[in-house]
Amino acid sequence: MSKIQMTTPLVEMDGDEMTRILWTMIKEELLLPFIDLKTEYYDLGLAYRNETDDKVTVDSANATLKYGVAVKCATITPNAARMTEYDLKEMWKSPNGTIRAILDGTVFRTPIVVKGIDPCVKNWKKPITLARHAYGDVYKNTEIRVEEGGKAELVFTSADGKETRELIHSFDGAGVLQGMHNTDQSIESFARACFGYAIDTKQDLWFATKDTISKKYDHTFKDIFQEIYDAEYKEKFEALGIEYFYTLIDDAVARVMKSEGGFIWACKNYDGDVMSDMVSSAFGSLAMMTSVLVSPSGVYEYEAAHGTVQRHYYKHLKGEETSTNSVATIFAWTGALRKRGELDGIKELMEFADKLEKATLSTIESGRMTKDLALITSLEHVTVLNSEDFIKEIRKTYEAM
Ligand code: NAP
Numbered sequence: 438m439s440k441i442q443m444t445t446p447l448v449e450m451d452g453d454e455m456t457r458i459l460w461t462m463i464k465e466e467l468l469l470p471f472i473d474l475k476t477e478y479y480d481l482g483l484a485y486r487n488e489t490d491d492k493v494t495v496d497s498a499n500a501t502l503k504y505g506v507a508v509k510c511a512t513i514t515p516n517a518a519r520m521t522e523y524d525l526k527e528m529w530k531s532p533n534g535t536i537r538a539i540l541d542g543t544v545f546r547t548p549i550v551v552k553g554i555d556p557c558v559k560n561w562k563k564p565i566t567l568a569r570h571a572y573g574d575v576y577k578n579t580e581i582r583v584e585e586g587g588k589a590e591l592v593f594t595s596a597d598g599k600e601t602r603e604l605i606h607s608f609d610g611a612g613v614l615q616g617m618h619n620t621d622q623s624i625e626s627f628a629r630a631c632f633g634y635a636i637d638t639k640q641d642l643w644f645a646t647k648d649t650i651s652k653k654y655d656h657t658f659k660d661i662f663q664e665i666y667d668a669e670y671k672e673k674f675e676a677l678g679i680e681y682f683y684t685l686i687d688d689a690v691a692r693v694m695k696s697e698g699g700f701i702w703a704c705k706n707y708d709g710d711v712m713s714d715m716v717s718s719a720f721g722s723l724a725m726m727t728s729v730l731v732s733p734s735g736v737y738e739y740e741a742a743h744g745t746v747q748r749h750y751y752k753h754l755k756g757e758e759t760s761t762n763s764v765a766t767i768f769a770w771t772g773a774l775r776k777r778g779e780l781d782g783i784k785e786l787m788e789f790a791d792k793l794e795k796a797t798l799s800t801i802e803s804g805r806m807t808k809d810l811a812l813i814t815s816l817e818h819v820t821v822l823n824s825e826d827f828i829k830e831i832r833k834t835y836e837a838m
């Protein structure tokens with residue numbers, strides 16, 4: 438059988454620890470035998486980031502802007518312990534943060550739904566995708582702890598020196614203060630990324646804030662979404678039979694719980710942080726969550742939502758067997774390959790991605806899975822596999838298809 442040919446390379450961002458081990462296994466067992474894989478390789482493993490003063494991360498993001506599609510392995514975000522472990526020159530920033538800043542993207546997280554791993558919410562039948570605005574608000578706040586009575590004001594000084602003042606509160610005693618911001622430009626990018634992704638995946642888009650209480654701040658988000666929708670996306674949504682609506686965040690939460698799933702839920706930064714953890718754990722497992730960063734200009738970076746699974750890696754280094762779930766990393770590859778196929782008009786590549794995903798899911802549905810899933814499955818006859826054997830079983834399923 439001849440291998441599937443590619444025309445444009447994928448930007449391949451290798452990573453760290455256990456996921457780096459899985460990365461090689463996935464390529465060897467599931468990709469290279471079937472595809473004449475074209476990638477432009479960037480090693481984002483911490484050792485090489487340190488060696489290049491993190492230039493490799495910036496280069497990989499720029500390559501993504503150039504080619505349009507990247508696939509990324511989980512990477513270590515250094516902390517104090519990693520400084521000694523890897524003898525780092527500096528505490529390099531999170532690669533995801535660096536890449537997100539260059540691509541100006543929004544992150545969409547979607548659970549992988551499979552028979553036998555049931556969501557806690559019994560009426561959820563289809564995945565719920567969380568879109569989180571990744572700039573500003575409380576994540577870029579300024580805070581003051583007030584120790585005595587006094588007057589707190591919000592002051593804006595324009596470039597030509599004009600002041601706008603609003604009283605925040607007259608304190609009688611001790612208390613706390615917080616200032617935060619966002620920019621129209623960032624909110625507009627967020628809105629376009631969400632509308633674009635809804636069209637791309639043909640799903641409804643929900644957006645929710647607390648504009649009844651926050652009449653300027655949250656209301657600006659609501660207005661920008663509505664203006665962009667009406668001017669640029671309304672007709673496309675109607676043609677596809679999908680819907681955009683805005684609702685209050687409390688109403689959204691109630692509706693999400695009663696829904697069947699199968700839509701995108703766009704959230705402000707803090708709401709998205711909290712709600713994505715809630716939605717992903719309610720769907721079953723962090724190891725079954727995919728993540729894609731989409732820029733407003735239509736550039737895509739696919740990855741798993743989990744980290745490098747450090748604890749398993751240390752076992753692996755000691756020569757012990759691991760049972761690490763590779764599903765989200767496999768789906769990062771299939772997501773990227775499908776998008777590459779779509780952009781380059783290579784039907785075989787898109788079909789390959791679909792088929793590999795099906796093979797992965799039917800392997801699990803047949804009872805062959807890693808330990809994390811075996812612990813939560815409702816299936817009765819289960820074979821717990823190690824990291825490598827699980828990937829080999831997926832290959833067998835794929836070949837049998
Ligand atoms: P983690 O790698 O997501 O793992 C946390 C725990 O979740 C694991 O110890 C494991 O539980 C379970 N788990 C996660 N993924 C799994 C999988 N594929 N298969 C089986 N079990 C899985 O988070 P972490 O340990 O907090 O972080 C480790 C490193 O990853 C850190 O250096 C962090 O900076 C980095 N990180 C990177 C990204 C990214 O690149 N996007 C995201 C998050 C964290 P058990 O140990 O109980 O089996």
Ligand code: MG
Nearest residue numbers: 709710711714
């Ligand atoms: Mg969180």
